[in-house]
Amino acid sequence: MTTVGNTATAMSVPLLDLKAQYPAYQAELWPLLQELCAGQGFILGPQVTALESSLAAYSQAAFGVGVSSGTDALLLAMMALDIGAGDAVLTSTYTFFATGGTIARLGALPIFLDIDHDTFNLSPAAVERFLLEQCRSVNGEWVHTVSGARVKAIMPVHLYGQAAEMASLLAIAQRYHLKIIEDAAQALGSEYHGQRVGGLGDVGCFSFFPTKNLGAFGDAGLCTANDAELTERLRVLRVHGGKPKYFHAEIGGNFRIDELQAAVLNVKFKHLDAWTAGRQKNAQHYRLLFADAGLTDRVELPHAVPGHRHIYNQFVIRVSERDALRAFLTEQGVGSEIYYPVPLHLQQCFAYLGGQRGDCPVAERAADTSVALPIYAELSESQLAYVVDTIRRFYQTR
Numbered sequence: 529m530t531t532v533g534n535t536a537t538a539m540s541v542p543l544l545d546l547k548a549q550y551p552a553y554q555a556e557l558w559p560l561l562q563e564l565c566a567g568q569g570f571i572l573g574p575q576v577t578a579l580e581s582s583l584a585a586y587s588q589a590a591f592g593v594g595v596s597s598g599t600d601a602l603l604l605a606m607m608a609l610d611i612g613a614g615d616a617v618l619t620s621t622y623t624f625f626a627t628g629g630t631i632a633r634l635g636a637l638p639i640f641l642d643i644d645h646d647t648f649n650l651s652p653a654a655v656e657r658f659l660l661e662q663c664r665s666v667n668g669e670w671v672h673t674v675s676g677a678r679v680k681a682i683m684p685v686h687l688y689g690q691a692a693e694m695a696s697l698l699a700i701a702q703r704y705h706l707k708i709i710e711d712a713a714q715a716l717g718s719e720y721h722g723q724r725v726g727g728l729g730d731v732g733c734f735s736f737f738p739t740k741n742l743g744a745f746g747d748a749g750l751c752t753a754n755d756a757e758l759t760e761r762l763r764v765l766r767v768h769g770g771k772p773k774y775f776h777a778e779i780g781g782n783f784r785i786d787e788l789q790a791a792v793l794n795v796k797f798k799h800l801d802a803w804t805a806g807r808q809k810n811a812q813h814y815r816l817l818f819a820d821a822g823l824t825d826r827v828e829l830p831h832a833v834p835g836h837r838h839i840y841n842q843f844v845i846r847v848s849e850r851d852a853l854r855a856f857l858t859e860q861g862v863g864s865e866i867y868y869p870v871p872l873h874l875q876q877c878f879a880y881l882g883g884q885r886g887d888c889p890v891a892e893r894a895a896d897t898s899v900a901l902p903i904y905a906e907l908s909e910s911q912l913a914y915v916v917d918t919i920r921r922f923y924q925t926r
Contacts, residue, residue: 541902541911543863544739548906549803557795564791575790580750582797583734586717589727589752591759594785595766598713598735599626601749602683603633604783605709605731608761609681611636616677617709618658620650621871621883622891623685627711628872637677638881640873642888644693646831648844648898650684651890652696659704670704681707686715686725688867688900689741689807689841690833694720694728701729709733713749716742717804719837726752731762736793741807741841742800748789806905807840810912814843814901817916826923828897842867843903849926850897856922862915865900 564570576594584592595601611617613635619627621640631638641654663670663679670679682701684692701708708729712718716734718725726732732752736744753759764771769780811830818824828846832838844867847853857864871891873883885892901915 537914538861539911539914540861541863541907541915543865543900543902544904545906546738546743548904549799552799553795557792560791560795561788564788570787572784573787573790575787575794576785579785579790579794579797582794583716583750584752586724586797586800587712587726587732587734587752588724589732590754591752591756593751593753593759593762593766594790595749595751595783596785597747598733598737598749599630600781600783601713601733601735601751602626602630602709602711604762604765604781605733605751606630606634606636606681607765607780608758609707609709609730611680611707614677615680616672616675617681617683618650618655618679618706619683619711620685620687620891621873621888622648622868622894623687623711623872624713624868625872625875626713627683627685628875628878631683632878636680637672637675638872638878639672639679640871640878640881640883640888643891643894645890645894647690647692647833648687648894649690649692650682650697652693652700654888655682655697656700659700668705670706679704679706681709681730683709683711684729685711685713686718688830688844689715689718689839690830691715691718691720691725691836694723694725698728707731713737714740714841715839716740717800717837717839721835727754730755730758736789741803741839742793742796744789745792746786746789748785748793750785803905804839807843807903808838810903810905810907811838811840811843813909813912814903814916817913818919821916821920823916823920823923827919840903842900844898844900846894846897847899848897850899853919853922854899857915857918860918860921862918863902866898867900869895871895 580592616637618639628638710729710732712725713735734750736748765780766783769778
C-alpha cells in the first residue's frame with residue numbers, strides 16, 4: 529500500500545483526464561467511425577438501436593430510447609408523462625441545474641427539497657413532510673396549497689454515483705399517486721439493493737456528457753422505461769411528435785441521439801465495468817490513505833451506503849475550510865471541483881419561488897463544505913498519495 533509520508537515530489541493530478549482512457553478503445557473506434565462516414569447514415573441507425581438495447585439491459589429496464597443529452601432526457605420524460613403548466617415536480621435542491629431547469633422550461637413548478645446528509649440525495653422525509661404539510665387532496669390529486677399546482681411527480685437524483693433511497697420514495701409515490709422520474713445522469717450502473725438505477729421508476733434519465741463514467745464525444749443521453757406504451761410515446765416525441773413521418777398528433781422536439789455518438793458509446797461501453805472497478809478501487813485506496821494520514825477527523829469522506837453499488841462518478845469530501853483547501857490544492861497541481869456551490873432554491877433565476885437561506889439546511893451545508901477530488905480509473909497510486917499528502921500539508925499549516 530502506498531502511504532502518505534512527508535512532502536511529496538510535486539506533480540500534476542487533474543480532476544479528470546479523458547486522454548488517459550483513450551488508448552483503451554482507440555484501435556476499435558476508428559475503423560467503426562470510418563465505416564460510418566463511408567456509409568453516410570447518421571440518424572437513428574443500427575448503432576443507436578444497439579446502444580438502446582444494451583444500456584436498457586445493463587440498467588435492468590425493458591426499453592431504452594437514445595436522446596440528444598441528459599437534459600433532453602429529463603425534458604422528454606416529463607413531456608411523455610404530460611407534465612406542464614399547472615403541475616409541480618418535487619426534486620432535490622442540491623443537483624446540476626438541468627434537474628430544475630427542465631421542470632421550469634415546461635411551465636411546471638419545481639419544488640426544491642432538502643437532501644439526506646450521508647448520500648447527498650433527495651430526502652424521503654422532506655418529500656413526505658412537504659406533501660403532508662403543504663398540500664391537500666383534491667379529487668384524488670395532491671395540490672400545493674400556496675400555488676394551486678397539482679403535484680405530478682418526484683424526481684430523485686442519484687448524485688455522484690450513489691442511488692437515492694428508492695424504496696421510501698417509491699412507497700411515497702404509490703401512496704400519493706405520483707410518477708417517479710430518476711435523474712440518473714451520474715449513475716449508470718449504480719445499484720439499490722441489487723437493482724440498477726434507471727429501471728426503478730417510471731422513466732430513468734442518463735447523461736453521456738464526456739465527463740460521465742460513460743462519456744460520448746459530445747452531448748448524448750438515454751431514457752429507460754419498463755412500460756411499452758410510455759416508451760412508444762418517448763420515441764414519437766423524440767422526433768417532433770411525428771407518427772407516421774410528417775403527421776403530428778402532438779408537438780414533440782428534436783431529441784435524437786446521433787449515430788456517431790452511439791457508435792462511440794457502444795465501443796466505450798465494453799470498458800465501463802472495468803472503469804467502474806478502477807474508480808471503486810481508487811475510492812477504497814483514498815480511504816486507506818486518509819486514515820493513514822490521520823485526516824479522518826478533519827475530512828469527511830463519502831458515505832457508501834450498505835446495499836448500494838456506488839460507482840463514484842465523483843469522490844466528494846467535506847471540509848470546514850473548503851475554499852482555502854481548494855486554493856491550496858490548485859497551487860500544488862491537484863485538480864478539484866465544487867459541485868454545487870449554490871443550491872437551486874437560492875439560484876437567482878428561481879427567486880420567484882421565494883426560496884430563502886435556511887429552507888434546506890442540509891443541502892446548504894453541503895454546498896458550503898463539499899469538494900470533489902480526482903477519482904478516474906487511470907490514476908496511479910502515487911497520484912492518489914500525492915492528493916492526500918497535499919491535503920495533509922494543508923492542515924499542517926492551519
